[in-house]
Amino acid sequence: MVIVRVRVEPDLLQWAVERAGWSEETIAQRVPHLEEWLAGSARPTLKQLERFAHATHAPLGLLFLPEPPEEPVPIPDMRTLGNRAITRPSVDLLETIYSCQSRQEWYRSYATTHGLPEVDFVGSADTSVTPERVAAQIRQMLNFELGDRSAFNSWDDARRKLIDRIEKIGVLVMVSGIVGTDTHRRLKPEEFRGFALVEPAAPLIFINGADTKAAQIFTMVHELAHVWLGESALSDAAMARPSDNDAELWCNRVAAEVLVPLAEIRTEYRGEPAITELERLARKYRVSTLVILKRLYDARFFLSWDDYQEHYDGELHRVIALKAGRGDSEGGDFYNSQPIRLSRQFARAVIADTFEGRTPYRDAYHLLGTKKHQTFQTLVEKIGAA
Known part of the structure; x- marks a missing residue:
């Protein structure tokens, strides 16, 4: 029996493993002959290439191209800061965006067929409008004033009720920490925290559910602010570093003001940013301690950006350790x-x-x-x- 081997450009094989986010260890375990294929000393059989394509979630046909295809993020990418290069988007991120776009397209057609009205606040603001003004509008529309939050039992309860309230005003909210239903393909918060697909008939926001529950609340409101701007965006909703993107900075300010109004935190704060005080305020506002730290910085309770950064980094490591200890996952029913x-x-x-x-x-x-x-x-x- 003759074994037919196929020629594949080494750059295509390298593109596929990088796109899949594979580590050297994963490559060694799943494709032990990859080094030989890359060096040209051996070629894969068609069956081997099919298995490789399936494992890396790469369309088989693309592996026969003369060079790797360009796969830009299909919506404006707001994650870039200064000259920091954004790495190639992972296949998990791309598939998640494509899936949401497909569902949004279906819902747009559904809304048109059933004569559903367009969402009137889509694109109703721009970055010249003060974040405080838009935040007040959002809190009012969502019934999310501080007094309303006393009914929430936990961050998770606050997240669920916030989702329901955002959907009630006409925005689809999708929250997942995995690709589709595949629990083995976990989305990475370090790659992105959320995105908004904005159009008047079917605005949609997606939140990376692999992030902490409390952090998801901030991202949710941040993406809702993008709906107010009328602009689709891929975001990292960063609080720990300055942004040079006006829209992203504005959305961060709106989200922070919705969740923790500056006037209130100035009167509520009791002194040192100790863990007990951060947790007290986090429980009161139903947000993460990281959001509380950011608002303390905005209220000028920190002497400098470096001082804030030091406190933020320390609290971030503590939060990550707590999340790991609880074994938070996307499993369950x-x-x-x-x-x-x-x-x-x-x-x-x-x-x-x-x-x-x-x-x-x-x-x-x-x-x-x-x-x-x-x-x-x-x-x-x-x-x-x-």
Whole structure:
């Protein structure tokens, strides 16, 4: 039997493993012959190349190109700071954006068919409007004043109720820490924390659920501010370093003011940024201690940026250690997690349209991340959209 081997440009193989974010250890374990393929001393068989493409989530056809394709982030990338180079977007990030764009396109068509009104606050502000003014509008629309938050039992409860309130005013909210339903493909908060896909009929925000619950709340409001600006954006919602992007800086200020109004923190703060004081304020405002530190800096309770940075870095390491100790993960019950990953508003629309005969069941399964009819039916019962 003749074994047919195929020629693949070494740059394409290197592109695929870098795009997948593989470490040297992962490469050695999963593709032990890669070094030989790169050096040209051996060539993969077609079966080997198919397995390689599947493992790296690279379309097989692209591996036969003469050179690696350009894969820019398909929305404005606000993560760039100064001359810092942004690394090639991971396949996990790209697939997440593409999936959300596909769902947004479906929902836009659904909204048009059903005569749903456009969301009137989309693009209603620009960066010349004071963050305080827009923050007041957002808090009022969401019923998210400090008094309203006393009903929240925890950060997680605050996050869930905030999602519901944002969806109620017309914005789809999707929160996931994994790609699709694959729990082995965890999204990295260090690559991105969220993004906004903005258009009047179906504005959508996506939050990286692999981040801490409290940090997700800040990112959620940050992305909502992008909806107010009327601009799609990929964000890292950075609080620990200055931004040279006017829109990103403005959205950070709006989010901070929505969550912790500056006038209130100036009267509420009791002195030193000790852990007990940070946690007290975090519980009061239902935000992370990192947001509290940022607002203390904004209120000029720190002598310098370096002083703030030192406190922030120390608290960040503590928060990360606590999260690791709790074993936070994207696991758990599929039927509890999937409505949050999808957006309840979106899922209910798909289910209703399917039962009305407009959307084929096959398309509904794809949109909702299910493969079997029984899974679909159970999801319907869980969401309460039967």
